[in-house]
Amino acid sequence: MTHFMDRLVVAIQARRNPVCVGLDPRRALLPSTICDADELDNRRVADAYSTFCRGVIDVVAPLVPVVKPQSAFFEEFGAPGIDALASIIAYARSRGLIVILDAKRGDIGSTAEAYARGLLGSSEFNSPENTGVPDSLAADAVTVNPYLGGDSLRPFVDVAIARHCGLFVLVKTSNPDGGLFQDLEADGRPVYAHVAAHVESLARETLGGHGYGAVGAVVGATYPDQLAQLRATMPQTWFLVPGYGSQGGTATDVAGAFDDRGFGAIVNNSRGLLFAYRRPEYMDRFGPARWQDAVDAATRGMIAELRAATPAGNLAPR
C-alpha cells in the first residue's frame, strides 16, 4: 500500500487538475428522470442517490482525481442511506477515484477510534478490482473537527496511518460565521492559527514522498488572504478547499493554496457541478435528461478555470 498523499499526487498527475467533486445529493434538486421529489420512503431516496452519484462518478472519474461524499445527506435516510453511501464509496474507488468522506467527526479516546475504524478504508477496499457492495464505509480520507483537542485527533491519525489513509482537519471554514470562534485572537493570533500549527505538526509527523503529510487541513476558498497565509505557515499540510462556486470562491481566490508544482491543495465544488443542469448557462443546452452532459461541461469548465489561475506544470494539460 502507498501513503495517502502519494496516491493523491499520482491521481492529480494523471488528470492534471486538483478538482474535488462534492457528492452532495439533494432530493429536491435531482433530475426528474432519476427521482420523484415527492418520494418519501428512505430506501427509494437512497436508491435514487446511489443511481445519481454513480452517474456523476461515471462522468467525472476520467476527469478529476477526487470525490467527496457528504455523509449528512446519506445519514438523513437511515440505514438505507448508509448502504447507499458505502456502495458509492466503493464504486468511486473501483473507478480509480480518491474518496474523502466529509463527516466532520470529532470525539475522544476509544470513541474517536471507533469513528476512524468505521469510516476509513481497510485495505480490501483499496483494490480497483473491488466493485462489490461492502457493509461498512471505507473511504480514503475523512474530515475531522479539532474542537476536542489533540488527544481527540490522535486516534484518527493512528488509524489513518495504519490503513494508509488521510485526514483533513477543519482549520478555517468557508461559511460566513465561521470566524465566530475560529477568528478569536489568542496570544496574538487567531484560534484557527493555533489549530493550523497543531495540524502542521501532525503533517510533519506523517510525511509521504512528496513533502506532504497524511494529515491535511480544511481551509475555505472564501477567505483568500488567510488561505495564502496558511499556505506559507503550513508548508507540509495539504489543503482541502471548500467554498468554490456557489459559496462565492473563485479560481483566483484559491490560487494561493498551491505550491509552485501545483500541489498542496484540492478544490471542492458540489452543487455547481452536480446540479449544473439547473444553472442558467446550461439549462438551455442540456435539459434534465442530459444532466450528465451538464456535469461534464461544468467539470471541464472548472478544470480550465483552475489551470488558468494556477499555471503549474503538474496542472497543465498534456
Place this chain on the structure above:
Amino acid sequence: MTHFMDRLVVAIQARRNPVCVGLDPRRALLPSTICDADELDNRRVADAYSTFCRGVIDVVAPLVPVVKPQSAFFEEFGAPGIDALASIIAYARSRGLIVILDAKRGDIGSTAEAYARGLLGSSEFNSPENTGVPDSLAADAVTVNPYLGGDSLRPFVDVAIARHCGLFVLVKTSNPDGGLFQDLEADGRPVYAHVAAHVESLARETLGGHGYGAVGAVVGATYPDQLAQLRATMPQTWFLVPGYGSQGGTATDVAGAFDDRGFGAIVNNSRGLLFAYRRPEYMDRFGPARWQDAVDAATRGMIAELRAATPAGNLAPR
C-alpha cells in the same frame, strides 16, 4: 407536544435523580452470554449490541430519566449498526426514557439541516406506544460541535424547536487535552467561555417552562471549578456532564452543576454502569450471566452518590 426541557424535568421528577446512562456497547467488553468477542460479521455484532442495549434499557428504564447512545460505536458497523441504533432509540423512548444521541455533529447550512433532520425525532416516535423499528434515527436530543460558528448551530436549533427536541453543544469537554484550543485566552477569557456565552443566548431564545432552554451544553465532570463557574454564567443552560466514573469525575465534582432545585444538569456514566459486571466490587457478586444485576446495582449506587452530594428536593427519594 411538550418542550424538550419540560419533558426532561418531568422524567427527572418521576425518577428523582439526574443520571444519564451512556449506551456505549463495546464488542470486547460484552458479557460472554451475549456475544463471542471474536465475531466479525457486522450484522451479528449489531444484533449483539441491540440485545445488550435492550437488556440495559430494561434495567434502567424504571431507575433513570435519560440514556445517551454513542453513535460512533454503532456507525462502526455500517448500515446494520444504524439499524440497531434506530431500534434501540425507539425502544428506549417506548420505555419512557429521554434519548440523547451523542453524535457531536457540526456542519453548515443545508448540511447541518440534513444532520438535524436525520438524527432528531419526528413526533411519530415521541409516542410511548411506538415500539416498531423505524428506518431513521429519531432521538430526543443530539450533541453538536460549535467550531464552525453560529450559522452552523442555527439549523440544528431550528429543527430541534420544530420537533420539540433538544441540543447539547460542546463547551468544555472532559478529556485531558480538551483545553488545547478550548482554554486559549481571547479577550480575557477562554475560548470555551465565548462558546458558553453563545450557547446561553441560544438557551434564552428557546426557553421552556422551567427556566431552561432547549439548547444545552456539554461540560465535563473532570473540571469541577469551570463547571461551577459556567453554572453561574449560564443560568438558562442545562448541562450534560460526561466524565463521571471511569474518567475520574465524582459526585462532589458535579454538585456545582445543579441549581437549588436539583435541576440544570444530567450526569452521564457509560462504562462504569454498562460493564459493571467487570468491576472488582461486582465481579464476585455477579458473574457475566448476571450482568444485568450488576447494571442495576451500579446504577442505584450512582443515584445514591449523586443524591448524597446534591440534596435538592427534586432529587430526594420519595
